[in-house]
Amino acid sequence: MGKSVSEALFDVTPQIEALAKKCEENNEIEKELYIKYEVKRGLRDLNGKGVLAGLTNVSDVRAKKIVNGEEVPCEGNLYYRGYNVKDLVNGFLKKEHYGFEEIAYLLLFGELPNESELREFHDVLVERRTLPPTFVRDVIMKAPSKDMMNSLSRSILNLYSYDEKADDTSIPNVLRQCLNLISQFPMLMVYGYHAYHYRMGEDLFIYAPDPALSTAENILMMLRKDKKYTKLEAKILDMALVLHMDHGGGNNSTFTTHVVTSSGTDTYSTMAAAMASLKGPKHGGANIKVTQMFEDMKQHLTDWEDRDEVKAYLEALLDKKAFDQKGLIYGMGHAVYSISDPRADIFRAFVAQLAREKHCEKEYALYALVEELAPKVIGEKRKIYKGVNANVDFYSGLVYSMLGLPKELYTPIFATARIVGWSAHRLEELKNVDKIIRPAYKSLAPHRAYVEMEDR
Structure with a gap:
């Protein structure tokens, strides 16, 4: 029996696959061009410094300080x-x-x-x-x-x-x-x-x-x-x-x-x-990815306390051979912080307290071990431009799970x-500000003459 019209709406058909291939082929931009035209991808430079796009009195994130006239990483605040x-x-x-x-x-x-x-x-x-x-x-x-x-x-x-x-x-x-x-x-x-x-x-x-x-x-x-x-x-x-x-x-x-x-x-x-x-998942959904990653980790580890085994799993994550094969250790690293995320620092003390009350000390110990090992593994596997530390999502998922949420x-x-x-x-x-935000994008497409249908 054929599918109904409504069911067909949710199928990726061969025709859609073929059209998607066209999309990919005609939307690809050479990575070198971003460097050539000094485009700040993600509105950040290679050192993670953001493009100044506005002013605010509401809040401030500090991860660097001035020492001898130069910016150097510091504890996050x-x-x-x-x-x-x-x-x-x-x-x-x-x-x-x-x-x-x-x-x-x-x-x-x-x-x-x-x-x-x-x-x-x-x-x-x-x-x-x-x-x-x-x-x-x-x-x-x-x-x-x-x-x-x-x-x-x-x-x-x-x-x-x-x-x-x-x-x-x-x-x-x-x-x-x-x-x-x-x-x-x-x-x-x-x-x-x-x-x-x-x-x-x-x-x-x-x-x-x-x-x-x-x-x-x-x-x-x-x-x-x-x-x-x-x-x-x-x-x-x-x-x-x-x-x-x-x-x-x-x-x-x-x-x-x-x-x-x-x-x-x-x-x-x-x-x-x-x-x-x-x-x-790169923003607010990251805490779910952290908990899912740890669930997968616990299923594949024979000993949660074995440093070598945990390290090997983290390496497999980065090599796209574990969990979702995205090459990421979720909960590690931040766009701004390089030494510490103050929110994670605050959470950490209360996570330990809650873990004792909920009898989850073994799980907390695994999180702490991953927090210790992950920056080293990332440093060995990746070319990084700043430090890597646990962010707030690393512990928030564990907190929510212990709260039974x-x-x-x-x-x-x-x-x-x-x-x-x-x-x-x-x-x-x-x-x-009474002005619409509208950044610039440089077009790379060459101008072309229109081609009549019969000549295509």
Whole structure:
């Protein structure tokens, strides 16, 4: 029996294969030409230094310092509105309160809140932890996706239809929209997850956010059927949200936010574009690749503590003979950091603590061994222009797995945090730059005379 028209839509037919070959042949550009025309591929030079495309007050990534008039690599540091993120994390941990709301206030408004300002901001977020009537039924429950990032993006775009001032790009209105989305993201994420699994035959439970709980606590409460979580679980998830909130203006999804904002489009379209960027395995989806890589590694290793065996597996990864055969050790290396990623440094201490509580010390030891060996193996196998270190994705996947979070939500949790940074950068772009972002591309195609159909 032949396939239906709808089934044929998803087949790569021989005709498509042939056309794809034409695409590849006629789109290939010689690598040497990028050097000849001094094109900064990835908008970065060979040393990893980015092309200056804008100015920002929101956050700063530092991985170099000036010594004797020259830039040299140093321990990585991340600053939110001028404050070192390590100091911010230590600050709210010392006071034993959750940090998401406090640091969101800082990124959005430029100053740390006092107690009354924080209470007021918390109340603002609480009153916006709601969705339009029937939204869950009409949007989230309708055609749920197995990919939660796509589900989230669809929900964001659908919220446009419920907003009478959707296209108003004035600062007060965009701030209102951003605060709404920051408050709604946990619900959109968790409800989308439950809706899909309900379609797969599992029980459906939809819990409303508790106004007395923090963002991290609400995520865990809404996600779990029994609504239960430990204080350590909530504290570590809260810290993960803070560490993922922003990372300078040049990371792919935040740059996307600036680019799309510069076109004059609405907030919902802008955030959906940023979501599309974050979904990619080279960006927000990297933590899933890390966990998948380690699952494959554990299946192929006979002794997790054998340094030679672990080293051989890492070499096989780079030789495209293991895991997904992409030649990458996921979670290692960063576009900016060369010695250390401060977010990974903060995570590391809490990963060890959580591993002890969850009795996952053996797994943590394997991660630590890979973190030690991978830079050496990469240095032996690759020509590298700067140091290689574990990035935040290296440990975040392990943290989420020990928290019992489903893999489908690893990247959406990243998005739930990063929506704050995207909002801050969107507001900054609207305030300061009234010019569409349009970089130059050099055409290499020779001009040709038109050929009549019968002469082709």
